[in-house]
Amino acid sequence: MKKMPSEWFIALRYLKPRKDNFFVTLIGGISVLGVMVGVMSIILVLTVLNGFETEIKNRFVGFDAHGKIKMQNEIPMKSPDSVENILRKQYPINGAAPYILEKAMITSRQSSHIVFVKGTEEKRLVQVSDLSKNMAAGKIDFEVQSEGLSGILLGLSVAINLDVSTGDTVTVISPSGVTGPFSAPPMRRYVVTGLFKTDMYEYDNAYVFISIPEAQKLFEKEEAITGLDIRFENIAQASEYENAIRTELGESFVYETWYDMHRDLYAAMKLEKWGSLLLLSMIIMVAGFNIVSTLIMVVMQKTQEIGILKSIGANQKFISSIFVRQGLIVGSIGIVAGCIVGYSICFIQLQWGIFKLPGDIFFLDAIPMELQWIDFFAVIVMSVLLCLFATYYPARKAAKLLPLEALKS
DSSP: OOOOOHHHHHHHHHHSOOGGGHHHHHHHHHHHHHHHHHHHHHHHHHHHHHHHHHHHHHHHHHHSOSEEEEEGGGOOBSOHHHHHHHHHHHSOEEEEEEEEEEEEEEEOSSOEEEEEEEEEOHHHHHHHOOGGGGEEEEOOOOSBOGGGOEEEEEEHHHHHHHTOOTTOEEEEEOSTTOOSTTOOOOEEEEEEEEEEOOSOHHHHTTEEEEEHHHHHHHTTOTTOBOEEEEEESSTTHHHHTHHHHHHHHOTTEEEEEHHHHTHHHHHHHHHHHHHHHHHHHHHHHHHHHHHHHHHHHHHHHTHHHHHHHHHTTOOHHHHHHHHHHHHHHHHHHHHHHHHHHHHHHHHHHHHHOOSBOOTTTSSOSBOOOOOOHHHHHHHHHHHHHHHHHHHHHHHHHHHTOOHHHHHHO
8 A cells, every 4th residue: 555645744733623732623614614705706607707708799699790701991891692602612601691871760659760771682691690589479470561652570589669469550760861951861761570589789779670672772872792601510610710701701701700809809708807816815915824823823833743753864855845735735725625516506507597697687487507618727826826825835944944942943
């Protein structure tokens, strides 16, 4: 049977609870508890932030395409089909949809509202977005309805503001045709055929959809297109092929990924995530001071024993390693306990969703959580390093004790 290295044996022996060192045992227990609470808190906060980030990303991508291609300086695109053909030959594209996007006013008998009007093709829209899965009422239908009016798709919040539902008529007024103070703006009437609900206010309260021919008439665009939405087989491919697509299309085109469209939001979320990690690591740092206190008291109690070890040949490195190991033992117990408790709570939440959210405020019923192994290892490495740092001073103090002075104390 392989013997335990003497440094570990002595370190464990010094940590063994005894009646005459109750206070040291108490402080050591508080240190373990502090590390456990710190690690658990960091794990829970990171998993919650990861969960919200994933949910928001899924909802953005459910509405937006994986990527958008436009002309430089907002110049209308003349040949979206040729651009689509170039991309389909070289990249794994599942769908592409040309679109027109302009701002306009939409009115009903009861109210009016400023919206973004997106003209697109009905069949292609479902290829580049998940709007068909987010219908609150009706369906996606831009064909001519009753009274010879074409269909329009409204965000649910837009419909609530206008006090309309499926089957009602609305009027869209375009500012693009206004040439003077007395000229009438272009306007067209539509029948509401569907209401979508993404649970994202900036979409549900700001977007309506019509067909491309209707958008061209409304905004007097003739055959011009604003851009091309594209959807890859996998969302990660939007960024993977980013540089290649930009090189392929040339400088006259602008290619934006889903991340580029929401860069500021994701930057804020990343800052929040790592800021939370930094702040919560303070809990482990406080626990680290308790480890320092515990080890200093052990050094004071074991001064004579340290002197005996030095007198029989133990060098400074050996003495120092004993107390480094002591600190690692205390820290490791806390880290393991924190990981177990933290991930147990995450597992329970993922399985049963016991921590609920008010549905009238949030777009989710329960707090989302997502475990990421990179975060798991980052928390462990950071915690171990903080615990190691806490052992430096006590270990150095013990190593520098002179044998004769230690034996006399």
